[in-house]
Amino acid sequence: MKNKKIVLIYSGFERFWHWAQAGLILFLAFTGFEIHSSYSFLGFRDAIRYHNIAAYLLIVLIVFAVFWHLTTGEWRQYIPTSRNIVAQLEYYVFGIFRNAPHPTKKTALIKLNPLQKLTYFGLKVFLLPATLISGLLYMFYRHPGAGTIESLTIRSLGSIAIAHTICAFALAAFLITHLYLITTGETVTANLKAMLTGFEELEEEEGGRNSGSGRHA
Amino acid sequence: MKNTIIIIASLCLLFAISIGVLSNKDIEPGTLTRLKAKYSQKHVPSADHTKFTALQKKFTSPRQVTEACIGCHNKRHEEVMRSAHWNWEKEEYIEGRGVVYLGKKNAINNFCISTPGNEKSCAKCHIGYGMDSKGTEFSDRGSVDCLVCHDNSETYTKAPDKGGAPLGTLDLNLIAQSVGKPKRTNCGVCHFFGGGGNNVKHGDLEKALFEPDRDLDVHMASAGQNLQCVDCHKTEKHNISGKMYSLSSMNQNRSTCEQCHTAAPHADTVLNEHTVKVACQTCHIPAYAKANATKMYWDWSTAGKLKNGKPYAEEDSMGNHSYMSIKGSFVWKKNVKPDYIWFNGTASHYLSGDKVDDKAGPLVLNPLHGSYADENSKIIPVKIHVANQPYDPENKILIQPRLFSENKGEGAFWKDFNWVSAARAGMKAIGLPFSGKVSFIKTEMYWPLNHMVAPKESSVKCSECHIREGGRLAGLNDFYMPGRDYSRTAEFLGKWLLLLSLLGVLAHGAGRIISRRKRITGENK
Numbered sequence: 012m013k014n015k016k017i018v019l020i021y022s023g024f025e026r027f028w029h030w031a032q033a034g035l036i037l038f039l040a041f042t043g044f045e046i047h048s049s050y051s052f053l054g055f056r057d058a059i060r061y062h063n064i065a066a067y068l069l070i071v072l073i074v075f076a077v078f079w080h081l082t083t084g085e086w087r088q089y090i091p092t093s094r095n096i097v098a099q100l101e102y103y104v105f106g107i108f109r110n111a112p113h114p115t116k117k118t119a120l121i122k123l124n125p126l127q128k129l130t131y132f133g134l135k136v137f138l139l140p141a142t143l144i145s146g147l148l149y150m151f152y153r154h155p156g157a158g159t160i161e162s163l164t165i166r167s168l169g170s171i172a173i174a175h176t177i178c179a180f181a182l183a184a185f186l187i188t189h190l191y192l193i194t195t196g197e198t199v200t201a202n203l204k205a206m207l208t209g210f211e212e213l214e215e216e217e218g219g220r221n222s223g224s225g226r227h228a
Numbered sequence: 229m230k231n232t233i234i235i236i237a238s239l240c241l242l243f244a245i246s247i248g249v250l251s252n253k254d255i256e257p258g259t260l261t262r263l264k265a266k267y268s269q270k271h272v273p274s275a276d277h278t279k280f281t282a283l284q285k286k287f288t289s290p291r292q293v294t295e296a297c298i299g300c301h302n303k304r305h306e307e308v309m310r311s312a313h314w315n316w317e318k319e320e321y322i323e324g325r326g327v328v329y330l331g332k333k334n335a336i337n338n339f340c341i342s343t344p345g346n347e348k349s350c351a352k353c354h355i356g357y358g359m360d361s362k363g364t365e366f367s368d369r370g371s372v373d374c375l376v377c378h379d380n381s382e383t384y385t386k387a388p389d390k391g392g393a394p395l396g397t398l399d400l401n402l403i404a405q406s407v408g409k410p411k412r413t414n415c416g417v418c419h420f421f422g423g424g425g426n427n428v429k430h431g432d433l434e435k436a437l438f439e440p441d442r443d444l445d446v447h448m449a450s451a452g453q454n455l456q457c458v459d460c461h462k463t464e465k466h467n468i469s470g471k472m473y474s475l476s477s478m479n480q481n482r483s484t485c486e487q488c489h490t491a492a493p494h495a496d497t498v499l500n501e502h503t504v505k506v507a508c509q510t511c512h513i514p515a516y517a518k519a520n521a522t523k524m525y526w527d528w529s530t531a532g533k534l535k536n537g538k539p540y541a542e543e544d545s546m547g548n549h550s551y552m553s554i555k556g557s558f559v560w561k562k563n564v565k566p567d568y569i570w571f572n573g574t575a576s577h578y579l580s581g582d583k584v585d586d587k588a589g590p591l592v593l594n595p596l597h598g599s600y601a602d603e604n605s606k607i608i609p610v611k612i613h614v615a616n617q618p619y620d621p622e623n624k625i626l627i628q629p630r631l632f633s634e635n636k637g638e639g640a641f642w643k644d645f646n647w648v649s650a651a652r653a654g655m656k657a658i659g660l661p662f663s664g665k666v667s668f669i670k671t672e673m674y675w676p677l678n679h680m681v682a683p684k685e686s687s688v689k690c691s692e693c694h695i696r697e698g699g700r701l702a703g704l705n706d707f708y709m710p711g712r713d714y715s716r717t718a719e720f721l722g723k724w725l726l727l728l729s730l731l732g733v734l735a736h737g738a739g740r741i742i743s744r745r746k747r748i749t750g751e752n753k
Binding site for chain 2 (some may be wrong): 046047048051054055056059060063103107108109110153154155166167168169172173176177179180181183184187188190191194
């Protein structure tokens with residue numbers, strides 16, 4: 012038997028950031044699709060008002076998160092790698108149905124498997140910035156005639172709005188798969204528990220070191 | 229842990245601040261309070277006209293009153309005689325045709341069509357006493373009708389078909405001694421009844437505005453601010469601000485909401501952003517003809533039917549004329565939702581003698597200019613009045629028939645009921661050709677709506693425009709409107725992406741459950 016240890020894998024801020032972001036994105040999606048007239052719940056005007064407030068909160072949160080990632084060096088977790096990527100893919104397509112072991116080991120130093128690295132890299136470097144930028148342009152779009160900043164005059168809101176809508180659909184699709192993949196940890200609830208409590212039972216690495224943050228439970 | 233608490237606390241604080249900043253305050257209160265205080269002050273006249281000896285001697289004709297007025301106000305008549313109200317025309321610049329002199333004198337509408345030849349009748353609404361077809365009145369100062377605008381006794385009444393002269397039965401001394409600032413009654417006697425009856429033309433100007441309640445008009449409500457016309461239609465030297473694009477072309481001397489309410493009247497920045505492209509009227513006049521119906525359609529082609537050789541009239545369920553032998557058939561509507569167009573404050577006009585392209589659909593007599601991309605354009609509400617009016621199919625010009633005369637046999641349609649002779653007499657008076665053939669053509673006129681401003685709680689709601697189908701602005705499609713517009717492609721791809729993601733995870737999950745069951749049963753064996 013390999014040694015198992017309960018390890019702090021997600022620090023307090025990381026968990027707070029994750030859940031705050033999750034909540035805000037869910038709320039933004041809910042109000043956003045109402046603005047898109049996909050359904051009517053809060054009313055158009057309140058949907059816009061709350062959507063804008065949540066957007067500002069998300070921006071603040073992202074600023075904090077970027078600062079945290081840079082100062083703690085955690086940003087390195089998201090550098091994509093091709094190592095084991097095929098094995099990880101094979102695991103999701105075949106291995107998982109045969110109760111095969113996870114091809115990559117989760118440690119506090121390497122929290123993400125290669126597919127996660129790639130997905131989150133894409134999310135953080137492309138999708139979220141694209142959503143944010145199109146959202147800010149949407150918010151600060153000025154109609155012809157308002158022209159406060161002439162060089163930024165865009166002739167139509169259409170392109171901005173459609174880009175923002177596409178981002179929203181992509182984020183919603185991410186959310187669906189993300190919610191499902193939570194259940195693919197060591198046990199069905201292991202990943203969820205880890206993100207809630209910060210702790211996860213992990214196999215000890217060779218040499219007995221298994222602590223990024225240096226804290227053992 | 230400490231850090232986490234600080235971060236959470238600061239985020240909570242930020243949330244509270246943003247809620248405070250963006251919360252639901254509709255109107256910036258400062259401006260409204262200031263305006264209410266300003267317009268609550270009662271106007272105190274600087275002179276009591278009952279005391280003037282010049283107004284004590286017995287007046288036997290209205291011209292004597294005019295001379296008495298000029299006796300003290302010895303330059304005012306010159307101001308009046310320079311005004312469009314007097315001259316029935318003013319200098320206008322129309323893009324593509326240059327400077328034209330346009331006014332009731334020569335304009336063509338799709339109601340009673342035009343004034344030339346019909347002056348005796350039309351001049352009931354001229355501020356003079358003796359209009360005729362020769363136009364000698366325009367240089368006659370004694371003919372200036374001071375009283376129709378300045379009578380505050382509410383007894384002054386013009387006689388029908390007398391070229392603008394008042395009834396002979398009036399107490400001119402009482403009227404002359406009552407004069408003061410014009411009230412809604414002074415303006416309303418003409419402007420509420422344009423086109424030959426109450427609310428025929430505008431739709432938002434009618435007799436209910438003499439004593440309106442707050443729901444009908446938030447500004448003029450008699451129990452409220454009780455604003456008079458001239459409170460907004462500010463007047464300098466008898467030049468009254470404000471214009472109607474049935475007769476105007478230029479974006480000048482207008483009377484606007486912003487002049488009192490500023491360009492950013494809401495506390496909500498999203499609503500203020502709307503004011504760049506949406507006129508105040510668009511949201512704040514949700515409906516017009518709220519008290520009495522307005523004429524929406526006028527079909528001249530059915531005019532002239534007689535019963536026992538006599539003209540007759542029929543009424544609709546609301547008591548409005550649905551047919552008159554002298555004018556044709558009408559459709560009236562009450563509580564009408566406006567149409568919406570882009571408007572930059574300039575218009576062009578069908579002018580007397582212009583050739584018509586009769587294959588191009590309805591002829592718009594006063595096209596209002598504007599588009600989303602035009603920096604000066606805003607969305608405004610309009611009443612569109614449609615008519616079927618006489619047209620010379622050979623010369624391809626609109627016919628301006630002679631309608632009124634005092635005697636039969638002069639060609640006037642209202643006496644002889646003959647289109648050809650009415651057209652011949654009318655066109656001859658103007659000096660335009662007439663082929664001898666009369667047909668009818670569909671025309672439209674656009675009447676911008678500016679009155680019957682609703683209380684704020686009745687203004688148009690966001691979702692009346694920001695809605696996928698059937699919104700108020702469904703007809704304006706040269707821009708992207710959130711909540712209405714979307715990309716079909718993005719929508720299609722997005723929905724399939726979501727559906728496939730959902731199906732993917734469900735299939736994958738089901739696979740896992742099935743394989744696990746198999747494993748467990750296999751192990752048990």
